[in-house]
Amino acid sequence: MTHDKPRIGLVGSQGAYGRWLRRFFEERMGLQVLGRDPHGDTTLSERALIEGIDVLIFCAPIRETPAVIRRYVDRAAGIEREQLWLDITSIKAAPVAAMLTSQAEVVGLHPMSAAPKAATLRGRAMVVCEARLHRWRAWLEQFLVASEADCVRADAERHDRVMALVQGMVHATHMAQGAVLRELAPAVGDFDGIRPFSSVGYELDMAVTRRILAGNPAIYQDIQFENPYVAPMLERLAAHLDTLRDLVRSGDDAARDELREKLLTQSRTYVGEQAVAEGSYAFERLGYLLADLHEPRYISVFLPLDRPGSLRTLLSVFEQRGINLDSIHSSRSAEGELLFRIGVARDTHATVLRDAMRAIEHEGIGRVVDAAGVSEAS
Incomplete structure (x- = not known):
């Protein structure tokens, strides 16, 4: 075993991130990569994979990852004590807890994007959750530098609380928008009939909605169901939508004032004038970009x-x-x-x-x- 040129093992090697990670480690870092995946990469047994590597990376589906990790802990039976185990799941607390039942050093990773088309994660954030890290620290830093990601450090619980907002809330609102369009758009010309009327805000929202609809449904399901902080967030989101609906139904001047105060003024004060101005400018820039692309x-x-x-x-x-x-x-x-x-x-x-x-x-x-x-x- 060497920390200079470790052998990399991928659990989930046939998935989008598994394939990307193989290219990254082989072509960018010059490392040997072994893999296993029930979907077409089963030459090595689970035990043989553990025996043949130094760094093991779990890139399995979110819902399955904790159980997969526990199975590998059983298969390892202690031979992993000199290894580094990583996962790249969108939920961190459960996978990290599962990896900590091993004797390996443990770090949870979450690249904040789908597997990129580029060779690195340049321009993308990656959350790094150090759980048990000692001898492998220097190599991990080397890997993070090579990835070119904008790394942010957090513990697993904080990561999951933040993801309820960054992923859970964003996905939920756009899934709901897709459902509303499916139900109401046919009366006004369907999806294509609406597009000539598009504003910049609608175009940007629809870009996110269509991106979600184009993706793997299991990912969006698991982000909602597997993160324990999503359900309380959805309660708050639903409560504010209920308030908005009731105020609009009322329609009087007092309701208009309440809408402005609760859903606009108070939030603007919380976000702050500088952030509001920066966001408005970013929106304008995206509008010019859309105009160019049209x-x-x-x-x-x-x-x-x-x-x-x-x-x-x-x-x-x-x-x-x-x-x-x-x-x-x-x-x-x-x-x-x-x-x-x-x-x-x-x-x-x-x-x-x-x-x-x-x-x-x-x-x-x-x-x-x-x-x-x-x-x-x-």
Whole structure:
């Protein structure tokens, strides 16, 4: 066993995070990775996996994780005393408690996003719950640095209390919005009929709602059912919605004043003027981003060579043809490729855009993966 080049074991190696972690440890940290998963990766027995690794990471479904950990504790029967055990579940108290019944060192982790398309967790938070950590501390810090995550430290109980708000409340409100749309939207043109009327707030809310509906339902179920702090939060949320409903039903001036005081003024005072102003500005920026993404003329380009000057070379194609750019945004495709979405002025002639696209590909600058507004005349 070595703390310099530990062998990594993944329990749940075929899941989205299991696959991402394998790539991360093998390609970014140069470590050997072994895995086991009931869905297609069962070459190693549970005992053989424990015997073959130094760091064991549980990335199983939320609801199953504590029981899975307890089973591995039984299989280990003490041979894990020199190991580090981690989990990456969205709930922390139960998995951490289960890992503490082992003799391994124990840390709970929660990356605050789905498995990314990028190679690291840069720009994403990761909660770190140290439960029993001594000899493995230096390696853990090395791993966290390599992950490029914005790490926040908390104990497992505080994590779960916070997640009732950060995840439980947000998911609950958007699941409820989806149900309300399903029931009321058919009377006004269905989902697609509403979209032309969208405000920035509606677009942002619907982006979250559709993201949840596109995800694995088991994750959203477990976040509601497995966190003991979610039910009390839902009681408070339901109480405030009931208050809002009753005030709107009343409709008199006293009800209007009460709504303003209880649901707006008091909350604004709690949040604070600086945070309110920052949030308002962030909302405006997102509104401008949405407007850019709705522009009818754009080209999305993948640059295969990630090196200084690549973007300048790409932009020179537009400059040489007198094409005025309205916006430039970077994002990642479903395959994880970094794309540049370049919005162009609406008065740009389609033939000029097509010429620019040909030049990008023929000169080996990049690959055009999407375009709009290049087939009709300007």
